[in-house]
Amino acid sequence: MAEKEKQNIAVLLEEKRVFNPPEDLVRNSNVKKWMDEHGIKSYEELLEKAKDIEWFWAEVAKDVVEWYEPYKKVLEWNPPYAEWFVGAKYNIVHDALDKHMETDVKDKVAYIFEGEPGDTKQLTYHDLYVEVNKLANALKELGIKKGDRVGIYLPMIPELPIAMLACAKIGAIHSVVFSGFSALALRDRINDCEAKAVITCDSFYRRGNKVALKKQADEALEDAPSVEHCIVYRRTGDEVPWNEGRDLWWHDIVKDQPEECETEKMDANDPLYFLYTSGTTGKPKGIIHRHGGYAVGIATTLKWVFDLKKNDVWWCAADVGWVTGHSYIVYAPLILGVTSVIYEGAPNYPEPDRWWEIIEKYKVSVLYTSPTSIRLFMRYGEEWVNKHNLSSLRLLGSVGEPINPEAWIWYHKNIGKEKCPIMDTWWQTETGHFLITPLPITPLKPGSATKPFPGIQADVFDENGKSITNAGGNLVILKPWPGMLKGLYKAPERYKETYWSKFKDVYLAGDVARKDEDGYFWIQGRADDVLNVSGHRIGNSEVESALVSHPKVAEAAVVGKPHELKGEAIVAFVALKSGVEPSEELKKELREHVGVQMGKIARPDEIWFVNDLPKTRSGKIMRRVIRAKALGQDVGDTSTLANPEAVEEISKAV
Ligand code: WT7
Numbered sequence: 001m002a003e004k005e006k007q008n009i010a011v012l013l014e015e016k017r018v019f020n021p022p023e024d025l026v027r028n029s030n031v032k033k034w035m036d037e038h039g040i041k042s043y044e045e046l047l048e049k050a051k052d053i054e055w056f057w058a059e060v061a062k063d064v065v066e067w068y069e070p071y072k073k074v075l076e077w078n079p080p081y082a083e084w085f086v087g088a089k090y091n092i093v094h095d096a097l098d099k100h101m102e103t104d105v106k107d108k109v110a111y112i113f114e115g116e117p118g119d120t121k122q123l124t125y126h127d128l129y130v131e132v133n134k135l136a137n138a139l140k141e142l143g144i145k146k147g148d149r150v151g152i153y154l155p156m157i158p159e160l161p162i163a164m165l166a167c168a169k170i171g172a173i174h175s176v177v178f179s180g181f182s183a184l185a186l187r188d189r190i191n192d193c194e195a196k197a198v199i200t201c202d203s204f205y206r207r208g209n210k211v212a213l214k215k216q217a218d219e220a221l222e223d224a225p226s227v228e229h230c231i232v233y234r235r236t237g238d239e240v241p242w243n244e245g246r247d248l249w250w251h252d253i254v255k256d257q258p259e260e261c262e263t264e265k266m267d268a269n270d271p272l273y274f275l276y277t278s279g280t281t282g283k284p285k286g287i288i289h290r291h292g293g294y295a296v297g298i299a300t301t302l303k304w305v306f307d308l309k310k311n312d313v314w315w316c317a318a319d320v321g322w323v324t325g326h327s328y329i330v331y332a333p334l335i336l337g338v339t340s341v342i343y344e345g346a347p348n349y350p351e352p353d354r355w356w357e358i359i360e361k362y363k364v365s366v367l368y369t370s371p372t373s374i375r376l377f378m379r380y381g382e383e384w385v386n387k388h389n390l391s392s393l394r395l396l397g398s399v400g401e402p403i404n405p406e407a408w409i410w411y412h413k414n415i416g417k418e419k420c421p422i423m424d425t426w427w428q429t430e431t432g433h434f435l436i437t438p439l440p441i442t443p444l445k446p447g448s449a450t451k452p453f454p455g456i457q458a459d460v461f462d463e464n465g466k467s468i469t470n471a472g473g474n475l476v477i478l479k480p481w482p483g484m485l486k487g488l489y490k491a492p493e494r495y496k497e498t499y500w501s502k503f504k505d506v507y508l509a510g511d512v513a514r515k516d517e518d519g520y521f522w523i524q525g526r527a528d529d530v531l532n533v534s535g536h537r538i539g540n541s542e543v544e545s546a547l548v549s550h551p552k553v554a555e556a557a558v559v560g561k562p563h564e565l566k567g568e569a570i571v572a573f574v575a576l577k578s579g580v581e582p583s584e585e586l587k588k589e590l591r592e593h594v595g596v597q598m599g600k601i602a603r604p605d606e607i608w609f610v611n612d613l614p615k616t617r618s619g620k621i622m623r624r625v626i627r628a629k630a631l632g633q634d635v636g637d638t639s640t641l642a643n644p645e646a647v648e649e650i651s652k653a654v
Contacts, residue, residue: 015405019412019444021421025394029440031304034060043441050454057084057296057455057482064299064335065095065292068265075480080500080507081487082480084293088268092295093169096334097132098263100125105337112313112362113158116205116345123158125337128165131158131254133261135166138253142229144196146171146264149274151195151227153186153217155179155204156344159233159250160320161330163199168272168291171264175274175286178321179204179211180617183219185639192286193274193489194226199250201233202240207346214240221246268292274489275323277429283637285498286489287429289326297433297483298332301453305423306366306395307440308338313392315341316368317355322618323429324399327483328368332433347373352380356388367415368397368423372619374407377415379554379577385414395440397423401620402523404545408446424449426523428509430499432483436521447545448520456481460515465503468515472524472539475513476506512539529623531560532567538602540623546597547572547604550590552580557613558604559627571630572604573613573650582609608653612646630654 026032031046038059040046050056054074072087100106110128113121123131144150150167152174154160160176167174175193177186190198200217203210214232218241221227232240233250272291276284308314314333318324320342333340341362347355355377359367377385396416398408403424412422426436426449436458438450452458457478462468484507488495502508512524524530524539531538540558547556555575560568574590576582587607595603614622617640628635629650641647 015445015447017405017446019421019446021440021442021444022419025307025421026441029304029307030309031307031439031441034063034304043439046454047451051457053455053457053479053481057293060300060455061085061296064303065090065295066099067268067292068094071268071292077480079505080496082293082484083269084296084480084482085268088292089265090268090292090295091168091171091263091266092272092291092331092335093132093165093263095295095299096165096331097125097129100337101129103337108337109339110334111158111161111340111342113342114344114358114362115157116208116343116349121158125334128158128162128334130259131162132165132169133259134254134257135162135250136169136261137257139166139172139197140170140261141257142197142248142253144170144172146266148172149193149195150174151186151190151193151198152176153179153198153200153213153220154233155201155206155211155213155235156319156342157201157204157233157235158342159201159235161334161342164273164320164326164330169261169263171266171270173271173273175276176321176326177276178319178617179213180319180321180642182639183216186217187220187224188639189276189284189286190220190224190227192276195224196226197229197231198224198227199231199233201235203236203238205236205345207349210236210238212238212240218243266291269486271486273326275326275429284640285491285494287323288486288489289432289483290486293482293484294432295331295335297481298327299335301434301437302328302332303336304439305425305434305437305453306368306397308333308336308366310338312338312365313341313362314338314366314368315343315359315362315364316397317343317347317373318368318370318399319618323432324368327433347376348380351384352377353384353387356385356390359390359393360388363392365392366395366397367393368399370400370619371398371403371407372401372615372621374398374403374411375548375555378407378410382414390415390417393417393420395423396420397425399425399427400618402525402541402545403447404541404548405446406545406549412446422446426521430485431477431481432485433481435477435481436523445520448516448522450520452521458521460513460521461503461506465506470514470516472512472514472530472537474502474527475509475511475521475523476503477509478506526623529559531558531570533560533570533601534566536601538570542598543570543572543594543602543604546594546602547574547590549597550593552576552586553590554578555613555621557621557623557626559623559630561606561627561630563605569605570602571606571608571654573608573610573626573653575610575613608650610646610649610653612643612649614644614646614650615642616640617642626650
């Protein structure tokens with residue numbers, strides 16, 4: 001083992017603030033109700049009881065899913081493979097749609113859609129049910145059967161969930177490709193899973209322009225031999241190139257279809273979808289998720305963490321193209337029968353207050369977004385927020401990256417008006433649902449995702465597999481969980497190697513984290529991004545956090561560069577708030593600021609000012625690309641990159 005890897009990661013930033021949850025929130029929360037029903041008196045007791053994971057997950061499953069045929073065994077664990085609810089017959093669409101046709105939920109709004117140009121549409125659960133059935137019937141007519149793969153390349157319009165649900169209903173496996181991805185990224189993904197059909201649209205609105213999606217799909221399909229049909233939804237009415245025999249209009253194929261379609265009775269462990277990870281590191285992996293355990297995991301976590309009730313209006317502002325959208329825009333909210341918002345466009349179009357306008361207009365009560373978006377809004381300033389009445393909000397959420405305390409406090413103060421707790425949820429495409437997250441009953445520490453969800457056992461291991469406290473190390477999950485991936489499509493060796501080879505029968509998340517004396521987890525970033533300065537391993541996110549805590553800084557990315565004496569030198573790329581002039585003095589000031597916050601060891605050796613940082617299309621900073629650019633190396637796979645201009649800026653800066 002290299003010397004660098006043996007050392008634990010230094011803890012240089014300490015956040016001491018604690019925010020207790022509002023009493024009425026605790027009293028009326030879904031989790032508290034469940035605890036009362038089960039004679040559980042405290043959060044600690046809940047976590048303790050739920051250590052019996054088979055009991056816990058079987059017990060909560062009763063509240064969220066209905067099996068066609070009961071399971072024979074709660075869990076079968078043959079490391080590294082887990083099967084939950086073994087032997088059950090099930091289809092997630094039964095819980096997402098079919099069961100609601102028997103209750104009041106039938107006429108409730110499932111999706112409030114707002115297009116970027118301002119067009120709106122509301123679909124009730126019944127509307128959605130009918131649309132899904134018609135498309136499902138049409139897919140069957142085209143010869144799509146249980147187990148077949150269907151590529152979906154659609155923007156944020158209700159037809160995206162409709163297409164996913166239609167596939168799932170007939171037992172086909174969907175593979176959604178984010179609409180911001182290029183033709184080549186689409187081609188790789190549909191070829192990897194050998195999709196039989198692709199569903200797309202003519203074009204869609206983005207930042208006042210139209211994106212010609214069908215044209216891009218055509219380019220991908222030039223070399224995608226498995227694809228027999230391309231189904232095209234008409235979103236804008238733009239003219240599109242047409243391939244006679246292969247292409248079909250959505251509205252034509254659904255027109256004469258019956259409004260009922262029988263839901264395929266699947267095995268609980270049959271695949272529901274494939275999803276390729278966003279790939280901040282290396283070649284995308286095809287993650288496989290299933291119907292049964294996944295449904296239990298996503299619905300329970302959403303119900304408890306975001307405390308969703310009948311009258312809530314839920315807005316998960318992610319894209320359905322990511323796992324966040326799959327789990328928490330499509331499947332979980334539908335299982336719970338809540339109303340969700342879907343917004344098509346850019347967050348700052350036509351003005352930086354579009355989101356706040358949407359929240360006010362639809363009385364959104366729970367907002368779930370990412371630190372990147374929060375930092376974007378911080379950059380625009382509070383004026384844009386204060387133009388709107390956000391009093392409908394009662395809870396907030398964050399996901400995707402460590403949220404630096406600065407952004408946490410801004411979000412809490414300006415969006416939540418100091419009355420909405422922030423649920424900082426840690427999870428991954430692989431995990432399917434939140435694993436480390438607060439509940440409404442959890443005292444919060446800004447910047448910490450707090451504790452494992454009940455039924456989840458997480459820890460921090462040093463390089464020898466020893467549990468450590470108050471030192472940075474490998475974040476691991478000790479026991480299987482219901483939404484756990486089934487594996488990687490056609491890559492069993494990579495599955496074992498990536499997640500299960502470092503420690504025996506323990507899931508390696510690939511993140512570095514610290515667990516404090518109260519058992520709170522502080523995620524420090526991806527293990528690949530950790531710096532090694534004079535023998536100290538320093539989490540990049542801590543240095544970034546320290547930089548962002550300076551009033552003139554909007555965003556920062558920190559990477560290591562080989563250094564003869566120190567091992568690695570710290571190189572920081574900094575985007576300043578609007579109106580701030582870059583200068584050599586400011587560089588000095590920032591260096592000293594980090595020194596004061598974290599100690600001299602963490603002071604950046606080099607600081608470069610840039611307008612923007614290279615990010616994945618899901619908003620994560622691509623440090624791998626920044627590092628390669630800073631070192632003049634080949635940047636590798638950039639198919640997931642959102643803003644190539646920012647990469648050029650990095651090259652120019654250094
Ligand atoms: C990686 C997973 C899971 C939905 C979106 C991302 C980072 C995620 C947090 C959080 C700190 C976080 C981790 C993780 N991450 N949530 N609350 N705090 N880091 O899915 O693309 O599979 O990325 O995102 O590094 O491993 P993903």
